Amino acid sequence: MYFIDKPVIWHMSRVPSGYDFDAMTTAEHTLLFSKWHNWWTADLDYAQTVVIFFCVAILASALLNLAGCIRSHLIRPLGARIGFGDRVTALVRYTTSRQFYFAPTDWYSPPLAAVLGVCGLFLFLMGLTLAARPFYWPNDAMGDSPPIATRAGWISLAILPFMIAFATKVNFIAFLTHTSHEKLQVFHRWAAFFMYITSLIHTFPFIVNMIRMGMMRAMWIESSFYWTGVAALVPQTWLVLMSWGPIRNRWYEFFKKIHFIAAGFFMAALFCHVDWTLTSWHYFWATAAIYGLAWLLRVVRTAYRTGFGLPSTIESVGPDLVRIHIRASASRPGFTWTPGQHVFIRVLGLHMHALTSHPFTVSSVYVSSPDSDEEACVDLVLRARGGLTQTLARMAATAKPGGWSTRVVLDGPYGGLRSAAPRPLTEYDRVLFLAGGTGATFAVPIFRDLVGRLQVGEEAGDVEVVDPKTMQRVSRIDFVVAVADAENYAWMRPQLEAAAATRTNEAVSINLRVHSTRIANPDAKVSDPTGDVDESQKSPLFCYGRPALGELVHEAHASAARVAVIACGPQGFLYDVRNAVASCELDIFDGFGICSDLFLHTETYSW
Template identity: 35%
Template sequence: MDSMGSMIPFLDQPVMLHSSRDPGECTLTPEQCAYKSQYWVNWYQADHRYALPTVAFFLTAIVIFAISHVVSAIAPQSVKKSVFWSRSVSFLRFLSYKSWRIAGWNTQSLGMFLLGGAGLVFFLAMTLGPLPYYWPNTKEVSYGGSPPIATRTGFMALACMPFLIILGAKANPITALTGISHEKLNIWHNWVAWAMFVLALIHTFPFIIVHVKEGDLVMTWNTGGVWVTGVVALIAQAWLTFMSIPWIRNRYYEFFKSTHFFMAMVFIIFFFLHCDFRMSSWDYFIATAVLYTLSWLYSQCRTYFEHGFKHKARLAAETENTLRITIDTTMEWGPGQHVFLRFLTCGVHAFTAHPFTICSVPQKGKKNQLVFFVKRRGGVTGHLMSLALKNPDSQVPVLLDGPYGGIPEGRLVDFEKNLIIGGGAGAGLTLSMVEDFVQLNHLRPKDEMKVIVATRDPGMRFWYIQTLEEIAARHSKHDVIPRLSIQIHETFAEQAGRDPGAEDLKLEDGSRVSKVHSKECSQLTTEMFGVHFFSGRPDLPAIMHQMANQEGTSLGVVVCGPSSMHYDVCETASAEQSRIMAKKPGSARELWLHTENFSY
């Protein structure tokens, strides 16, 4: 280790795993020595005082969610039917669903704010609670060169690192323990990144203040490698944090994706050098490396060994804005799950994988097909659409990573009524839900499913009905499917006027519905699946309230669409939880909501 360390700049010599905790003999007065070695300011125990409690805080939150996940899975039906269970679950769901919409942007849920608030209180208390913030150094007396507030925030930031990295992994132990899919943990990856960045800033500026006061800032910079490594790590961290702001990330996603891992490597390397094996600091890098490597290897083994290199993606342009991707596979998956696809003929995009929600379900005893309906955007989707337009039914090699997320197995079967909502590219998700309902219809003789689709694409109705025809053919369906209805709301009609190929009918609530009389859309299929076409946006709160406004009923809701749609559904779901807790007349027994973030 010593010979290797001599070849690495910025590291103290000899290089060890842990630095010594021996403070040596104190030459100050007994009172000053006692002041310097207080519990909260003893530099040689700072990692134990601040880093370990930070780890304990994160682990406590994970354990609480893991216990909740296990209890929910193993609790007997007699307990789940009790009033206490119903109200407790409704209260937790209210916290999970309640959010606000500000200037076209959805906030996180009330529950997430409360948990984030607990983290804020913890870090504020640990940062600002202990005194002093700076050593009362004089020309005659020196307690140390590291301001106490800088020391404590540095070790707390270090302790955040393993959780920050793992929360950003697709396959990770937190998901395995809590049942929370990786895409829903991503917001915590973002929030922990901000906490770590703020702690890093609070760690940095006290050193600047001290050395400016002493007048040796430039000299310290020129002679101290610890400053160079710290500043480089901080710049890389700032890049990672600010580029992850949602509106920046979404607008420049391809650029964000291509630079994120590189800057993360720069940050980790220089942060590692900056810590310079002080006390147990390198233990956190070891823990991070082990956890992330296992997570990464798991997903890579699934990609290359379980799925392999054999898959080809067939591309077909359904409309100007919608691309159909079909992949023959032996993979098994569930409704609502998504897969990361890496297209090997897309230039620089071949180095990145993109998540797409699966719009089909596996067929028992038959050949499976992964089907994706993709909205044309820039980057990889634009490139794929260009290939499909130039060469219809072209095939490109693709690597699969997944499936991930989705609706917990058998969850929708638990409810007497299901409401599936898809908006824009999220319309494809509803098809997998419809096929799953058709496939299991004989096992659910009393269940009902209503599907609401909203689209601005005039051509969407054609490929949607065509896919329903394929579903009917796969399952040998020729008669009307009972207890299933599909409403397709075409919002482009608000500007373009009524569709010339449709006959308008007036419903009891005053809305307009049209029955299609075009060659592309089979009348038989629309009747079989109970399909009706509406002009204008659906009134989702009214539809949800109507389905839930039956005493004793249970309702499962799945939504995938734009943020405004998510907000309307979540707000209505939270309001219904309040009705359930209050046991208001006509309120449902249970309402469960699943929001799907991926669709493309």
């Protein structure tokens, strides 16, 4: 028995064969070769239809994003009333902001837009699978492949290249839709789940049919289709089960290592299973092209920018907090990043951990001045939770003064705000930063960059300064950060307070508020719980208790025509921010208030 019993060529013949037409009625013969029932054109009827659906959905998302970008660049008179375009934009942003929480399982849903997209995909796939009748042939002479099994198999196969395309870090769909790769992970997971459902719908009718015909044992022995199908279904079941949120998050390190191994077995078994049937291997060539090109671009870029590793120092900067300082100036020319971007880091000195890479947000700002000591120094601040981060915390705790030195490889950067925002932050009237814990690693560099662009006078140096008479619009910047205690604030304190004290145009108000969340009394306030602060630089307002995120968002929305909200933190933190913004978007849609443009950008701890 051979794994593959056909030659590897482009596709097989479409000339029907193997039928006993004398055993069929005229109606059965007509049904056998009608559209949506013909086995010999099922790949065109079903697989290509699924491909067209995915392509149209991606194109529609790209065009919607393009329309939003064009609208954002239109000149709008100050004080203009909320228009039709503003209302439509607000409605769309409502769906991208609104989130749901299911308390019994402590589950936070993706944004409503993603939920609608996933539901739309599910309805389309199930409709395409179940709409045509019959599910089984009325006459065994019409073939051994039940119609529902045939169509489900092709639908499942057509999902494959898109499922992989949603998962890559160098992401072509993200490039078209102007988003970041991690925000497409929800579609990768659900596409994989739907592919599993259609695979089961493909599998069980064959079993039912063969048992009914008394041929199950013979077909298992004589046909490779059956055992290769099971060989593909077993790792696919494992992949879907282990990707379930609670399991994936609990044993993430194990999940990540086994995920690629199981995926390799699945792809190999599935390749053998489809066995050159019609255009089945086309979808493998497409998958290989998408994944292979994305992987090659990552490898070439990483090798060019970081070579065989960059020198780094890893040190403890607070309770369970670790900072990785990477001297990227030693890398190849061109290693740059923008505020809010993240990189995947591989620590070469950690034995088995050197085989995996993990994403962390760059908390430092890239400085373009060739005379600056900060040039191309990548700072990553992370909280020790388990796996790699816990190992790094132990290494930092036992290292000599000055930290533990090792070499790291950086893959990236990815994501960031500039590729997602419809306009620069300087063009909003008010910008509100909301950070929870180490979510400040995302918000702080964007805050520093924005303030730097508003810097005036000789101290501006080489910073790109916005002319207040032309492009500048922002008049107020608020940065609100929630930390457990003063020790968790210490690592970000110099950057925040230096930025808050920056000299800008007199029309710009910069406000910094720090909330210490481990104190029981939410109404108590102190001037400075950290102590030893230079009075000339004391600018933050220190508060006890959690910030009222909804009130902050609503107050910002009520105070300006254009508002940007930048938030990063735990899921519960972002849940409050998202739904407060969604409520304000509905006000814009209804035409209430002075705000006509409310932009929200969020980043989460995990994907």
